[in-house]
Amino acid sequence: MNYALKQALSRAGLNVVDVAARCEVDPKTVSRWLGGRVPHARHRARVSALLGVREPDLWPDAGRCKQRGTLGPEIQAIYPHRWMVPQEVWRMFFASAEREIGVLVYSGLFLVEDAAILRIWADKAAAGVRVRLLLGDPDSEYVTTRGDEEGIDEAMAARIRNAFVLLLPLASAWGIEIRKHSTTLYNSIFRSDTEFLLNTHVYGHPATCSPVVHLRWSDETAMASTYEASFERVWEEAVVGVRHEGGIARRFDHG
Known part of the structure; x- marks a missing residue:
């Protein structure tokens, strides 16, 4: 579980569907990110900008x-x-x-x-x-x-x-x-x-x-x-x- 990403979504008032729409991916893909999978670089950049959180704070092991x-x-x-x-x-x-x-x-x-x-x-x-x-x-x-x-x-x-x-x-x-x-x-x-x-x-x-x-x-x-x-x-x-x-x-x- 990516706890940092989960909390960032909560703070931003966004859900899986919201992030999927912004990143142009399937909601199941975002669910996998929350489960621990690391997104591709372009998606990491989009999510980081969307949530206002630095990439290393969301994916230190990217x-x-x-x-x-x-x-x-x-x-x-x-x-x-x-x-x-x-x-x-x-x-x-x-x-x-x-x-x-x-x-x-x-x-x-x-x-x-x-x-x-x-x-x-x-x-x-x-x-x-x-x-x-x-x-x-x-x-x-x-x-x-x-x-x-x-x-x-x-x-x-x-x-x-x-x-x-x-x-x-x-x-x-x-x-x-x-x-x-x-x-x-x-x-x-x-x-x-x-x-x-x-x-x-x-x-x-x-x-x-x-x-x-x-x-x-x-x-x-x-x-x-x-x-x-x-x-x-x-x-x-x-x-x-x-x-x-x-x-x-x-x-x-x-x-």
């Missing part, structure tokens, strides 16, 4: 679209760097969940500092969506190692503690579980039902400069299921990170 057929049915998009993923994409990604939201990170500050995303998680939990958040244990050797590798040393642990503080308001929300893990994080995993955003970790580089792959579950292959199994294993081994007791949200990011 330069790689010709390769998609060789990458398999699960891969929806590839972003060379996490910072290239528009924040609206993250918001729409979580907002689309109807059953399950999962986050596996060390700190995930770029998400928990976004009040809109915190609200989305709270609203989704209230609607019956299971929300599971996994942050790193700031006192673990794995976090120390990651801080050393990125050249930020103790700042990694400090970022995690900051994230736990920002998550305290969610601790009382029914349906939201927050745990801390002590594992090597080869990828940060973000789940919304059957779709995954995977932020790979590269030695010596911060996660924001590393690639993000957008996967959609497919019965034909097993990539998404592999990452789902990894998330579940970490979840089972993790311990409570934030808990609400007697009306007071308590942090368990130490010891």
Whole structure:
């Protein structure tokens, strides 16, 4: 799903038929664009002008679209760097969940500092969506190692503690579980039902400069299921990170 395009259409008050008429294509073609297919260059330019949104914000992976057929049915998009993923994409990604939201990170500050995303998680939990958040244990050797590798040393642990503080308001929300893990994080995993955003970790580089792959579950292959199994294993081994007791949200990011 192209969440950035979907939201841009909503903001402009346009529907699939409107865009199809302007671009002189079949409405089914526009529906496929919303589903994740990247339009030809001439259509990208028309849609961009129609919506008043820059092409890179709507199709960050446009330069790689010709390769998609060789990458398999699960891969929806590839972003060379996490910072290239528009924040609206993250918001729409979580907002689309109807059953399950999962986050596996060390700190995930770029998400928990976004009040809109915190609200989305709270609203989704209230609607019956299971929300599971996994942050790193700031006192673990794995976090120390990651801080050393990125050249930020103790700042990694400090970022995690900051994230736990920002998550305290969610601790009382029914349906939201927050745990801390002590594992090597080869990828940060973000789940919304059957779709995954995977932020790979590269030695010596911060996660924001590393690639993000957008996967959609497919019965034909097993990539998404592999990452789902990894998330579940970490979840089972993790311990409570934030808990609400007697009306007071308590942090368990130490010891």
